[in-house]
Amino acid sequence: MVTLIKSESPAEKPRWPIYLTNWGFTLCMVQAMLVSIMLVVSVIAEKVTSKKHWREKILKLYSTYWVINIIATPVAFTISIIYWSLIYGAEGAPLTGLNVMVHAMNSILMFIDLWIISHPVHILHFIYPLLLSLTYTIFTIIYFIAGGTTKTGSRYIYPILKWDQPGKTTGICLGVMVLMIFLHILTFFIYKIRMKLYEIRYLPSIDPPVPEKEQPVGYVNKAMANEFV
Secondary structure: OOOOOOOOOHHHOOOHHHOHHHHHHHHHHHHHHHHHHHHHHHHHHHHOHHHHHHHHHHHHHHHHHHHHHHHHHHHHHHHHHHHHHHHHHHHOOOOOHHHHHHHHHHHHHHHHHHHHOOOOOOHHHHHHHHHHHHHHHHHHHHHHHOOOOOOOOOOOOOOOOOOOOHHHHHHHHHHHHHHHHHHHHHHHHHHHHHHHHHHHHOHHHOOOOOOHHHOOOOOOOOHHHOOOO
C-alpha cells in the first residue's frame, strides 16, 4: 500500500522566524518570564526557611535577564516606529487587535517596565541591541540570496528590505541601526530621570542621606557593579 504524502506548498511553510517583529516580541516574552521566575522563587525562598538558598541560585539569572531587557526595550520601540511609519501603509495590513498587540503594546509595556525596573542603564550598552540588528540584517541578506520568500511569495520580508537594491536597502538598515542607538540613549536618560525622581521623593526622608553609589537597587551582584554585563 502506497501512502501519498501531500507536499507542503510555499504558502504553507512556516515563515515566523523571518520577521523582526517576532524576534523582538520573543525577547520581550523571555525577559518577562525570567524576571517572573526570579520573583516567584525569591518570594518562596523568603517564606520557606528551608529554601533560603533558592534565592541566591535563581538570581544568578539576573545578568541574563538584564542583557535581554536592555536589548528588548529599544528593539520594541524601533519595531513600533518603523512599522507604523514605513511598513503598515506599504503592506496594507488591516488594523487588527493582533497587529496592535505585536507592533504597539510591546513598546507600551516595555516603556512602563523601564520606569519600574531597578537595574541601571548604561550608554555603552547600546552594543547589545546593535548586535541584534546586525544579526538580523545578515540573516535577511542570506535569506534573500537563498531565495527565501514570504507566505505571499514575495522575496521581500518587508517592503523596505529589497536586497536587489543593495545601496538603498543598506542605507535603510544603517538608518534603523542609528535610530536604535538613539532610542537606547533615550532609555538611558529616562533611567537618569527615574533616579532623580527617586532622589527627590525618597532620599530627603533618609537620615543620614544615602550617597548615590550606595542607593538601593533590586538586586546587587557582580555584573551590576561593572559597566559591562
